[in-house]
Amino acid sequence: MRLGLVIDLDVCVGCHACAIACKEWNASGTIGPLSDYQPYGAEPSGVWFNRIRHYEMDEYPNNKTVNFPMSCMHCEDADCVTVCPTGASYKRAEDGIVLIDQDKCMGCNYCSWACPYGARELDRSSGTMKKCTLCVDRIYDQDLPVEERQPSCVLTCPAHARMFGDFDDPDSAVSRTVRERGGYPLMPELNYNPTNQYLPSRRKPVIPVDAKPKGGLKESIKQFANRLVRR
């Protein structure tokens, strides 16, 4: 199995609900808490496994806002695991999830240097590195109904911009979607082979923004009539 996420950049509305749901679940999850520093102070900061950035693509009038959620990509060739000197970082053979053993981590930050996606954040309160677990304490929970055995971020997304599944299975929903929509990994040139894939925006007609051509006499009368009716 190779578990991971598909993120649909076409429908993500940038509401940050996935980040909130992630924080809510994982704060009390296996590697919680996710410490906050000065949450109500002047300089609020803290540990998050999921962060959403907002980009603008192209220039006016063809510009478009792209909301960009990012969490751990659970890379096939995860350098964060190989550089770890203590063996705290590991990639599970059975499902490809990259995890950090909190009892072994010494907080040297080296794995975060090796990660190009900024997926790893040091928790100052425990002194250990923390990262997305793909809700490993949820997706295998036999006490939950089958449809709820998914990462929190996926369950909560109101736009259904996130999908969870097995990329090793060519017929899984995630594999099919990636095939059909041309899903792609981020920074493929670094050869980390990230598992998570992003779906690009669909092509849509450009909304014309040029000034409308001036109509003739007929158009003027029509507009005048319209204004009268509106009053």
Place this chain on the structure above:
Amino acid sequence: MHPAFSVIFFTVASGAGFGLFSLLFLADFFKLGGGFNQDQLVMGGLMAMGLVVFGLLSSTFHLANPKNAWRAFSRFRTSWLSREGVFAMVFMPLALVYLGSIMFDAPQWMRVISGLLTAVLAWITVFSTGMIYACLKTIRQWNTPLVPANYLALGYASGSLLLLLGAVVADLDTTPYLAMSALIVSIAAVLKAIYYFWIRSPGLTPTINTATGLTRAKIKLLDTGHTHGTFLTQEFGFRIARQKAGLLKIVVFVVGFALPGLMLVWVFGQQGGPLAASVAALAGLAGAAVERWLFFAEARHVVNLYHGAQRC
């Protein structure tokens, strides 16, 4: 990258310590300038080990959870950080065997073999320190063979300047020590110059386009999505103005290479003696510290592409 002072102190001090120890073995083996006597060799060796130990201890100060530091020896097969730790730990007993065989007049073969092994291990350890940085694909300024070369050259340059100081204080014939220092310091200067020249070109690196996969148009960041800084901005957000970096490069070359070179000339002319040699050694270490600070400050991690950088 945020320059952490504990790591700067660690790499400079341990580099100088390993360099000093290896060169001390060479000085002993070839009896350079008449050769140090027993006590002087042991003294020098202990000082080198002291530098290494202080360096290693200071490196644990940047750990957020040092109680697990002992586990850092467990991933020798994959992690350069682990390898460095293991090599440094193997170096210690071997170095003690070498110093012991000097002190207690052990047979010559034992002295030579333990010394040679220690010198080789010292070289490997400094190489591993460089590889910790050079193996990271995420930082273009580090991901080059010039990085371990620079670490070795600077470690051995500061070690050779310390050894020269020892030779001056011990009243040996300084000519071979001067030649050695001059050679290693010039090699270090040339390698550093090549490195600074090399990292100026942008090279083939990830851009904001490949980082987002939106490769067909211009992309710019609208919002980072966080209110204040995060771990990522604190660790990787550090930026140094190009002008300041240029100024510091001049400082590296003047203090780290030119000043020791000038002092070597003075020692050669029998003028300065211990004072000139001390200035050379201290300037070499100070230059290496500035160089190390700049090494971190100039490194640009690709995660900055998610915080607004167009390229790294």
